[in-house]
Structure formats: C-alpha cells, structure tokens
Amino acid sequence: MYVSDTIVAPVTPAGTGAVAIIRLSGPKAVEILRAIWKPRHRGELEHRRIYLGEVIEPDTGAHLDRALAFVMRAPASLTGEDVAELQLHGGAFLVRRVLSLAIARGARMAEAGEFTRRAFLNGRMDLTEAEAVADLVEARGEAGLRQALAQLSGVLADKVRGLREQVIGVRAHLEAEIDFSDEDIRLPSRPEMAAEIERVIADVAILHDSFARGRIAREGARAAIIGKPNAGKSSLLNLLLGTDRAIVTDIPGTTRDVIEDTVQLGAIPLTILDTAGLREGRDEVERLGIERTRHSVAEADLLIAVFDSSRPLDSDDAGIIALCRERAGVAVLNKSDLPARISIAEIRDKGIAMPVIAMSALTGDGIARLRDELMRAIDAIAGPGAENEVAISRQRHRDSLAAAIRSLKAARQSALRAMPPEIVAVDIAAAADALGAITGEVTSEDVLDKIFSEFCIGK
Ligand SMILES: Nc1nc2c(ncn2[C@@H]2O[C@H](COP(=O)(O)OP(=O)(O)O)[C@@H](O)[C@H]2O)c(=O)[nH]1
Ligand SMILES: [Mg+2]
Known part of the structure; x- marks a missing residue:
C-alpha cells in the first residue's frame, strides 16, 4: 500500500447548512477522530457503523458540538486507507474550528481531489473511474448522468483494457519472432501481422470517434x-x-x-x-x-x-x-x-x-x-441509437487514443516493410502505453496533478 500522511477536509460546501461533513483519511485518521470526538458509549468503533458523540476540545475537554461519526478501516474504504468522518451541524465557524483541531492533532488540509487521488494510488479505482466521480457531480442532464454512472462502473476502463490486450497480443507475436527466429515455429507472416494491427486500429478508432457523442453527453x-x-x-x-x-x-x-x-x-x-x-x-x-x-x-x-x-x-x-x-x-x-x-x-x-x-x-x-x-x-x-455504446468524453482520452492510433499505424508500416521485429515492437509498446495512460496503468505525476487539480477540495 502507498503510505502517506493523514489528510482532512470538509466534504460539504462552504457556508451554512443543516449538516457539514469533515473527512479524515490516512494512518492517523481514527486516532485523530478519537482525540477530538467522544462517543456516548465507550468501546471500539466498528467498521462502517455510525455513532453519536460529542466534539470536544482535547486540551480543555469543552464540548463544541454534538456529532455523528463513523470509521472505515483500510483497505475496504473509499481511499483504501483508514477513513473517519464527522457529521457536524453545518456552520462555517464550527467547521473551521473542528478542522483546526484535527490539524493540531497531526492532520494536514487535503489538496483538491486528494481523497480520490489516494483511492486511485491504492488501486480502489482507475483513472477513468476517478474522472467519472467528477463527471457525476457535475452532470447537467440525464445523458451526462448515465454516462458518468457507466464510466464509474468501469465500462470504459474494461473497453480500454480490452484494446490494450489486443496490442499486447501483437507484441507477443513480435517477441516470439525475436526469441525463436532460428527455430522452426509457425509465426504470423508480416502481412498477417499488418492485418492484425489493422484490426486493432479499427477498434481503437471506433472508441476515438465516440468523442463527439461522449463530450455532448457530458x-x-x-x-x-x-x-x-x-x-x-x-x-x-x-x-x-x-x-x-x-x-x-x-x-x-x-x-x-x-x-x-x-x-x-x-x-x-x-x-x-x-x-x-x-x-x-x-x-x-x-x-x-x-x-x-x-x-x-x-x-x-x-x-x-x-x-x-x-x-x-x-x-x-x-x-x-x-x-x-x-x-x-x-x-x-x-x-x-x-x-x-x-x-x-x-x-x-x-x-x-x-x-x-x-x-x-x-x-x-x-x-x-x-x-x-x-x-x-x-x-x-x-450518433443516434448509440446510447448504450461506451463513449469517451474527455480530450485526455481522445489524445491518448489518437497517440495509440499513430503508433499502431507506424508499427503497421514497419511490419509491411519487413523491418526487424525490434523496430516494430517499439511502436507497439508506445501504443500499449498510450492506452495504459487512459486507465492510469501507465502514468506520471504531472498527469495525475492535472487530472486531480480539476477536482474540488474534499473530493
Ligand atoms: N413581425 C415580427 N417581428 C419580429 C419577429 N422576430 C423579431 N421581430 C422584431 O424584429 C426586430 C429585431 O428583433 P431582434 O430579436 O432584436 O433581432 P436581432 O437583431 O436579430 O437580434 C424587433 O423589433 C422584433 O420585435 C417575428 O417573428 N415577427
Ligand atoms: Mg440581437
């Protein structure tokens, strides 16, 4: 598991409301909760059960609010870490006060999208599912809502993984060619390989071209x-x-x-x-x-x-x-x-x-x-009648698919020109990486920073 500090943030919007929720995630989440909130009844806090208690000032023991709390233990939690949540009365001053108590006890204010980012880093969701969380919150109509829900359930990730498998299948043939070139094994001929790559290109192109529909839905x-x-x-x-x-x-x-x-x-x-x-x-x-x-x-x-x-x-x-x-x-x-x-x-x-x-x-x-x-x-x-087909909705997805298509086309050319298998393999690997970037199997800090900075604090 990815080890980290403990973060805290309000999950509900700033301002006055009936309830405000403060979320903690990280190794000290439960310890901090127990320092600033006391349940009515002593004993262990069971995983995913709600308890009534009092928010207290740890130094003086003074009561600040009556609040509900629950904990989710790692790894079966939202972020994959220990998570604790407090449901306070929804006043802006109260929220600030409780946040500062949590920070005094060792938590740090979460950055935008940091809870979701941790969920991704701990393997609780892939990047397309993390993006779907943002899309769901921002959905402006039925079509956008349906699409975000489908993406959250992993249909886009499955589709992209399927395409990546196809690319990796081509790579396996190339590796066989590299490893067993002297032996008498039946390997696909170069025209056969080019045709195989052509089929992958066609499948990637279908997903690439779903952008107009996906973007309009979103x-x-x-x-x-x-x-x-x-x-x-x-x-x-x-x-x-x-x-x-x-x-x-x-x-x-x-x-x-x-x-x-x-x-x-x-x-x-x-x-x-x-x-x-x-x-x-x-x-x-x-x-x-x-x-x-x-x-x-x-x-x-x-x-x-x-x-x-x-x-x-x-x-x-x-x-x-x-x-x-x-x-x-x-x-x-x-x-x-x-x-x-x-x-x-x-x-x-x-x-x-x-x-x-x-x-x-x-x-x-x-x-x-x-x-x-x-x-x-x-x-x-x-695209009429295509509502049930998987669609991409972000420029990021589209750029990655376009990069995959470019690499696959280059690989196809090299295969047809009877280039050495190592050369073809370079482009095939690039195509696999481009597809892996969509789900986050292949990624960089920069890309993650960009994606999660578009989230709000507390998500
Ligand atoms: N008779 C009639 N007048 C219209 C109609 N639509 C707009 N107008 C009039 O045409 C003028 C210009 O309208 P406006 O909507 O400001 O046009 P715009 O310059 O294209 O934005 C106004 O006096 C409107 O009342 C219509 O369907 N019938
Ligand atoms: Mg006008």
Missing part, C-alpha cells in the same frame, strides 16, 4: 444563432429560453456581445448563443462583436441560421448561407406572421442544406418544430 451541445441584424436572433433566443435574456429592439446592431444560456433539450443541455448580427461592421464596437460572432460560429456544434422572411435575401444573408456550408443545424425563416418574401425553395437553391422551418419568434408559432429539429440535429452529431 458537457451538452452548443448552438450559435446567426443572422443579419434585425432578423430576430435575440427574439428567438428569448423564446427558446422562455425569458427575456437578450435585449430586443428594432434598431439594427443592438446585440454586440455574445449572450449565452442553457436549455434542457431532451436528455441533453443545449447552450444557445445569441450573437451580434453579421454584416459589414459600422463602428468599432460592432466590428468587435462580429469578431466574437465568428469565433462562436467556429466553436459551435450547431448553427441556427435566422433569416427575415419578410425581406428579400440580400448580400448579408448570402454571407450567412456561406457560413452554413457543411455545418449541422437548422435554418429559420423568421417573421412568418408577415407576408413572405423568401421561400423555402429559394433558400435551398442558394445552398442551404440544413432543415428549413418557417416560424415567428414574435408569436411563437413554429417553435415546437424548431425544438424537434434541434434535437434531431444533436442526435445526428451524437
């Missing part, structure tokens, strides 16, 4: 509303959000900064961005707004292109149509309450390939269809 999707000034973008944002979030006026160029907010669309949170209208900028502020709009367009998963259907298409609209090329999203012919000057056929003719709907942001007519089309568009990028 973070939600982003849609940017674009259109020329006065097309009704801000009105549409307010309608979708159900609040007056953005200022609506009939003065073109009112919206200058990007405004964003999130709605729940089915199982997925959709963040919608209202942008400055795109036209040739009139003043400096508007030009800056347009700059930001272009940035939002580049970052968005979906575009909602708004056209004022009461006016003929003009050159500003042509610019919007150009932005929509090869993008997912929905085109809206807004102001359907006014006589139409643009038809769906015309806008298709000009090059819009996305679904087109006529609606009115003023009356709300047609909004249900817009929601349906947006959900369909999200499904299309997220």
